[in-house]
Amino acid sequence: METSPVITMRDLKRHYSMGEETVKALDGVDLEFLKNDYAAIMGPSGSGKSTLMNIIGCLDTPTSGTYILNGQNVAEMDDDELARVRNREIGFVFQTFNLLPRINCLRNVELPLIYAGVNPREREERATEALNRVGLGDRITHKPTELSGGQIQRVAIARALINNPSIILADEPTGNLDTATSQDIMEIFSDLSKAGNTIILITHEEDIALYTRRIIRLRDGRIESDKKQ
Amino acid sequence: MKRSLKQFRYETAESLHIALFQIRANKIRSFLTALGVIIGIVAITMMGTAINGIDRGFDKSLAMLGYDVIYVQKSSWSTMGQWWRYRNRADLKTSYTEAINRTIEDNPNSNLLVAVPQMSTYQASVQYRDLTIEQAFALGTSYRYPQTASGDLSSGRFFTPTESAAGTMVAVIGDDIATGLFGEREAVGNIIKMKNSRFRVIGVFRKQGKFLGLFSFDNQVIMPLGAFEKTFGKKGFVTLRVKIRDQKQVDDAKAELLGIMRRIRRLPPQKEADFSINEQKAFKSQLDPIKNGIAAAGIFITGMSLFVGAIGIMNITFVSVKERTREIGLRKALGARRNTILMQFLIESVMICLIGGLIGLVTSFLMTWAIATALPDFPVQFSPALVFASLVVSVATGIISGLAPAVNASRLDPADSLRYE
Numbered sequence: 001m002e003t004s005p006v007i008t009m010r011d012l013k014r015h016y017s018m019g020e021e022t023v024k025a026l027d028g029v030d031l032e033f034l035k036n037d038y039a040a041i042m043g044p045s046g047s048g049k050s051t052l053m054n055i056i057g058c059l060d061t062p063t064s065g066t067y068i069l070n071g072q073n074v075a076e077m078d079d080d081e082l083a084r085v086r087n088r089e090i091g092f093v094f095q096t097f098n099l100l101p102r103i104n105c106l107r108n109v110e111l112p113l114i115y116a117g118v119n120p121r122e123r124e125e126r127a128t129e130a131l132n133r134v135g136l137g138d139r140i141t142h143k144p145t146e147l148s149g150g151q152i153q154r155v156a157i158a159r160a161l162i163n164n165p166s167i168i169l170a171d172e173p174t175g176n177l178d179t180a181t182s183q184d185i186m187e188i189f190s191d192l193s194k195a196g197n198t199i200i201l202i203t204h205e206e207d208i209a210l211y212t213r214r215i216i217r218l219r220d221g222r223i224e225s226d227k228k229q
Numbered sequence: 230m231k232r233s234l235k236q237f238r239y240e241t242a243e244s245l246h247i248a249l250f251q252i253r254a255n256k257i258r259s260f261l262t263a264l265g266v267i268i269g270i271v272a273i274t275m276m277g278t279a280i281n282g283i284d285r286g287f288d289k290s291l292a293m294l295g296y297d298v299i300y301v302q303k304s305s306w307s308t309m310g311q312w313w314r315y316r317n318r319a320d321l322k323t324s325y326t327e328a329i330n331r332t333i334e335d336n337p338n339s340n341l342l343v344a345v346p347q348m349s350t351y352q353a354s355v356q357y358r359d360l361t362i363e364q365a366f367a368l369g370t371s372y373r374y375p376q377t378a379s380g381d382l383s384s385g386r387f388f389t390p391t392e393s394a395a396g397t398m399v400a401v402i403g404d405d406i407a408t409g410l411f412g413e414r415e416a417v418g419n420i421i422k423m424k425n426s427r428f429r430v431i432g433v434f435r436k437q438g439k440f441l442g443l444f445s446f447d448n449q450v451i452m453p454l455g456a457f458e459k460t461f462g463k464k465g466f467v468t469l470r471v472k473i474r475d476q477k478q479v480d481d482a483k484a485e486l487l488g489i490m491r492r493i494r495r496l497p498p499q500k501e502a503d504f505s506i507n508e509q510k511a512f513k514s515q516l517d518p519i520k521n522g523i524a525a526a527g528i529f530i531t532g533m534s535l536f537v538g539a540i541g542i543m544n545i546t547f548v549s550v551k552e553r554t555r556e557i558g559l560r561k562a563l564g565a566r567r568n569t570i571l572m573q574f575l576i577e578s579v580m581i582c583l584i585g586g587l588i589g590l591v592t593s594f595l596m597t598w599a600i601a602t603a604l605p606d607f608p609v610q611f612s613p614a615l616v617f618a619s620l621v622v623s624v625a626t627g628i629i630s631g632l633a634p635a636v637n638a639s640r641l642d643p644a645d646s647l648r649y650e
């Protein structure tokens with residue numbers, strides 16, 4: 001059975017004008033992601049990976065082209081609608097500064113639910129459950145400063161999961177981690193993928209990309225290759 | 230709708246939480262930020278307290294004069310100090326009161342009740358044995374004087390119509406005179422000396438305090454008019470005390486009295502009155518410029534410190550927004566809307582200002598209390614309206630100073646903010 005794509009991008013461009021010259025961070029990208037895709041976006045530094053990620057995550061809007069997310073045309077949305085989409089449809093995991101340093105794990109994880117208008121009791125229940133899922137059920141009252149890098153990324157994954165988003169987006173989630181910890185984190189992503197989540201992650205490490213089922217290579221703002229594996 | 234209301238509630242709760250957290254995490258910075266507001270609020274409340282106190286002290290003084298008594302005198306209270314304007318006026322006569330009272334009796338609709346004569350001098354000295362009090366205020370009047378004056382007797386009685394008519398040498402004295410001459414002992418029944426006359430003390434007034442802190446009612450020696458003239462001659466300063474029926478119709482009463490007085494003085498219609506009708510309101514209008522002066526100074530100081538405070542808060546909030554750019558980016562990535570971020574920073578600056586306002590209120594409350602304890606006679610008065618006004622001003626300062634940085638924060642681009650180092 002062929003499902004309709006979660007994401008459709010057509011001739012997507014993102015240009016930055018830097019005074020005289022324009023930087024073509026994305027220069028005509030056509031992409032589709034289906035439900036339960038597990039994809040890695042790769043490419044050299046400056047090839048436009050983060051820019052693409054920001055647009056997929058509705059943190060940024062394209063200069064031109066179409067971007068359809070779950071049937072909604074994102075390019076036409078205003079700030080508040082984008083905020084809503086980020087809240088409901090997207091779960092983010094970043095490379096750094098993932099958690100607010102001064103509040104505990106539980107409060108960090110429940111943040112998206114506050115912006116979704118979920119009541120405090122349900123928030124706490126769901127945040128606890130999400131933390132259990134990433135194996136941090138015993139760390140809920142710890143602050144990020146008391147956690148290791150790997151644990152912080154796991155908390156971030158728990159937060160990304162909490163609102164049952166359509167896609168989980170991770171920008172170099174293992175970029176700051178040692179190999180063993182990176183493998184732990186990738187195991188979690190693989191498990192989530194098996195559980196039916198749609199996951200897109202950026203990496204420049206081949207062995208990280210090998211965990212996924214699809215590798216998209218970018219170069220100079222264009223897609224160089226897009227292979228299933 | 231219901232959902233967004235809930236969302237608003239939870240987001241506001243979150244913002245309050247963050248704000249408290251932020252303030253606690255940066256105690257010194259928050260305090261310094263709030264200092265301008267603290268000073269502003271102290272200035273507001275101290276000014277308001279001073280004005281309140283002056284008003285109260287003033288009202289107390291005016292109550293001594295009586296709200297329902299008007300005074301016919303040679304000069305006007307509202308142009309005090311311009312004595313030359315009245316120098317050539319003919320003296321008033323105490324006998325005018327008889328004419329006035331006859332007119333009142335003939336007119337059942339009169340706004341006036343009774344006229345009482347008063348002849349007085351500031352330069353009386355009172356003696357009892359070897360004790361002397363200089364500068365007492367001697368006042369000759371009729372037995373109806375108590376109808377036109379405040380103040381009860383603490384002992385003895387006022388003089389009778391018979392004593393009044395005969396000019397009997399009796400005196401009712403103020404509390405300061407009584408304690409000055411007799412101490413704790415009973416004054417009534419003793420003989421005091423003024424000039425070369427001897428008076429029997431028949432009554433003592435209860436202590437009244439000073440009028441506007443200047444003139445003491447406790448310094449009076451009141452006697453029948455005949456006795457006054459025998460002692461001091463007929464050259465005393467004449468006042469006609471006229472009690473009116475209704476203090477709300479004081480203007481009608483004044484107009485009526487003006488007509489009566491003009492007839493008594495036989496003034497042709499085109500001629501200006503050569504006497505003045507005074508009421509306590511005249512003092513009030515004299516005091517208003519002083520009060521306005523205090524208010525203006527207070528508002529200026531308040532305005533300056535609030536302005537400086539507001540700029541400080543704006544500055545700090547801008548710094549705070551800068552420092553927390555990545556936090557703002559992260560919150561936006563997780564679904565915070567523009568208004569959510571706007572509210573978060575507004576609530577923070579309002580909270581700082583409110584805390585500053587509360588500290589200011591407590592400070593001025595303590596100051597007021599200290600002043601009231603140290604100087605019981607000094608009129609200070611702390612009112613709930615001031616507390617309310619201070620809190621409103623604090624919140625307004627918070628909103629005004631927090632708005633620009635908060636709008637700034639709410640408009641930050643999420644992708645840029647997340648990349649910000």
Ligand SMILES: Nc1ncnc2c1ncn2[C@@H]1O[C@H](COP(=O)(O)OP(=O)(O)O)[C@@H](O)[C@H]1O
Nearest residue numbers: 016023024025044045046047048049050051052
């Ligand atoms: N906000 C921006 N303003 C100007 N240029 C930008 C901005 N963001 C990214 N770029 C440029 O766009 C190109 C792609 O950047 P990016 O998407 O971050 O690449 P990658 O993540 O693959 O390293 C780079 O040349 C970068 O300098």
Ligand SMILES: [Mg+2]
Nearest residue numbers: 046049050051
């Ligand atoms: Mg990048």
